[in-house]
Amino acid sequence: MRRIQRTTIAGVGLLAGIAAAVSFRHMHELCLRHSEDRLAALLVPSGTPRNPAATTRSSVIF
Numbered sequence: 001m002r003r004i005q006r007t008t009i010a011g012v013g014l015l016a017g018i019a020a021a022v023s024f025r026h027m028h029e030l031c032l033r034h035s036e037d038r039l040a041a042l043l044v045p046s047g048t049p050r051n052p053a054a055t056t057r058s059s060v061i062f
Helices: 003-033 038-046 052-061
Strands: none
Touching: 003 038
């Protein structure tokens, strides 16, 4: 694999990791604000759909 490909893969992976951490933190804080206990606030973000576009499409259809 060429150097540019490895660099691109690493950059995209890093960005995806940062986005996942920020998203999890946001969902966790949102759950806590809405009176969920700490365990539920930890579990709810990990139980959300992995593909938000699929959720959006299904809600538009119904």
